[in-house]
Amino acid sequence: MGGRTFWIEHALLPSGWAGDVCLRVEQGRIAQVETGVPPDAGTVRLGIVVPGLGNLHSHAFQRGMAGLAEAGGDQADSFWSWRELMYRFLDHLDPDSFQAIVELAYMEMLEAGFTRVGEFHYLHHGAGGRPYAERAEMCARVAAAAQATGIGLTLLPVFYAHSDFGGAPPTPAQARLTHDLEGFAALMEGAAAAISPLGDAVLGVAPHSLRATTPDELRALLHITPGPVHIHVAEQVAEVEACLRWSGQRPVQWLLEHVDVDGRWCLVHATHVLAEEIAGIAASGAVVGLCPITEANLGDGVFPVREFLRAGGRFGIGSDSNVLIDSAEELRLLEYGQRLRLRGRNVLAPPGGGSTGRFLFEQAVSGGSQALGAAHGLEVGGSADFVELRSGHPALQGGAGDAWLDSWLFAARNGAVESVWRRGGRLVEDGRHFRRDEIVQRYGPALRRVLDR
Known part of the structure; x- marks a missing residue:
């Protein structure tokens, strides 16, 4: 797995919320974290990001x-x-x-x-x-x-x-x-x-x-x-x-x-x-x-x-x-x-x-x-596992920082997760897992086999 760079508008780091965060990922792990950095060409741009x-x-x-x-x-x-x-x-x-x-x-x-x-x-x-x-x-x-x-x-x-x-x-x-x-x-x-x-x-x-x-x-x-x-x-x-x-x-x-x-x-x-x-x-x-x-x-x-x-x-x-x-x-x-x-x-x-x-x-x-037994959190050495919240979700409007988490947990019923990344690779986009359709298609017949026995 090669390197990848993310530019994040708002990220929840171990030290708290930070803006304009540059996250460098190597071999699925976070190799570098910088704050207050302008975005460069070629970076993956994300909005509100919290650890997985x-x-x-x-x-x-x-x-x-x-x-x-x-x-x-x-x-x-x-x-x-x-x-x-x-x-x-x-x-x-x-x-x-x-x-x-x-x-x-x-x-x-x-x-x-x-x-x-x-x-x-x-x-x-x-x-x-x-x-x-x-x-x-x-x-x-x-x-x-x-x-x-x-x-x-x-x-x-x-x-x-x-x-x-x-x-x-x-x-x-x-x-x-x-x-x-x-x-x-x-x-x-x-x-x-x-x-x-x-x-x-x-x-x-x-x-x-x-x-x-x-x-x-x-x-x-x-x-x-x-x-x-x-x-x-x-x-x-x-x-x-x-x-x-x-x-x-x-x-x-x-x-x-x-x-x-x-x-x-x-x-x-x-x-x-x-x-x-x-x-x-x-x-x-x-x-x-x-x-x-x-x-x-x-x-x-x-x-x-x-x-x-x-x-x-x-x-x-x-x-x-x-x-x-x-x-x-x-x-x-x-x-x-x-x-x-x-x-x-x-x-x-x-x-x-x-x-x-x-x-x-x-x-x-x-x-x-x-x-x-595995490190979570947006810090050097940790696995690049994180969640992007949907900034346009109605429940996340009108607040910032901690209010985004309060709104996600207490006021957003569905659709607040925009994307999910594991070891720097995107697994969920627009709230849907990239293999959702085929997994669901297998699940139905499998469950029927169990229930019909």
């Missing part, structure tokens, strides 16, 4: 379920009943239909301003738990979808061995997910090979949850790769209660006391936490992965973000079940959930006051970068 966001938690195949689990039954619906529906959907996926659904999800992430995804990938085996001839077949399909769409990939193969705390055997519905440690180590070797052609992909590991791993398995997994470690924790009240019965401790409390949780870790959801657990997570340097749309859709509850930030905590955002892929909506709902909980306005604004939108956006960029 990291989507730190995705189950991409669940995009195929979007809107199909919104009918109530004659009994109370919950996360646990939704999970049974998800298992039934998952059981009908073959590699080709799986890849088509993942491509659609990744395309929509790019159109929404996500430039890297953390794929919490747990569909490893064929029907009935039969291994594929290539053990990492489904990891390779995730990598192929990332290659086809251009999104940055942090692949997080999931270790899933048990159905409940204390090493309970997996259920038949979990057969396509499960491994022992030896088999999982072999899967990780295949996953590393699968992502190697992508250039800047990152390999991490994802113990699914404390329900799905024993303490000894969890500790062993930490040495299988030096990359990020992601885990579901304390998402549901029932999970907290079961952990208390098993260990006498709450899930986050148990993790902090029994494992060396540090900056490698992303604690996904962590919804149900006490004040001392909030302080412990913040002190550890771990990132909390918040997925407000999915957490609302599943009725999980609301994480105490304001208290966590005041303790010095770090967070990022993820699209999780991908029922709706919209980066602005994730941050909007994050703030609105706290407004409803605390009955105030701008409750996540920075200390001392200021733009809520910019504060949330920059926190999500930083937290996502840490959790995904």
Whole structure:
């Protein structure tokens, strides 16, 4: 990949907004940043530019379920009943239909301003738990979808061995997910090979949850790769209660006391936490992965973000079940959930006051970068991943600087993203991914194959 120069009218740099910014890109990375520079012939001219966001938690195949689990039954619906529906959907996926659904999800992430995804990938085996001839077949399909769409990939193969705390055997519905440690180590070797052609992909590991791993398995997994470690924790009240019965401790409390949780870790959801657990997570340097749309859709509850930030905590955002892929909506709902909980306005604004939108956006960029193991931000050395906002969008009129971010996140329903660039190459133009038509054409028949089985 050769060099390219961009001239940007307004750019959000780590130091703040700057005008007349010249960005030099070499081999997909930012080699030089200058401000106050007039445009030269041959430069790519852009208007309002912000860094690309990291989507730190995705189950991409669940995009195929979007809107199909919104009918109530004659009994109370919950996360646990939704999970049974998800298992039934998952059981009908073959590699080709799986890849088509993942491509659609990744395309929509790019159109929404996500430039890297953390794929919490747990569909490893064929029907009935039969291994594929290539053990990492489904990891390779995730990598192929990332290659086809251009999104940055942090692949997080999931270790899933048990159905409940204390090493309970997996259920038949979990057969396509499960491994022992030896088999999982072999899967990780295949996953590393699968992502190697992508250039800047990152390999991490994802113990699914404390329900799905024993303490000894969890500790062993930490040495299988030096990359990020992601885990579901304390998402549901029932999970907290079961952990208390098993260990006498709450899930986050148990993790902090029994494992060396540090900056490698992303604690996904962590919804149900006490004040001392909030302080412990913040002190550890771990990132909390918040997925407000999915957490609302599943009725999980609301994480105490304001208290966590005041303790010095770090967070990022993820699209999780991908029922709706919209980066602005994730941050909007994050703030609105706290407004409803605390009955105030701008409750996540920075200390001392200021733009809520910019504060949330920059926190999500930083937290996502840490959790995904890849630098985000418009600075030398970082990947040239950025988003151009549509300056002519009605919601962005009448303001400048931070007001553009506030308007994008809180007032622009559709069409605010003009273009999206990854490693200096344009993937989205006029709000549309460059391969949208062919990806959508493949998706429809693939989804019908799954639903008709």
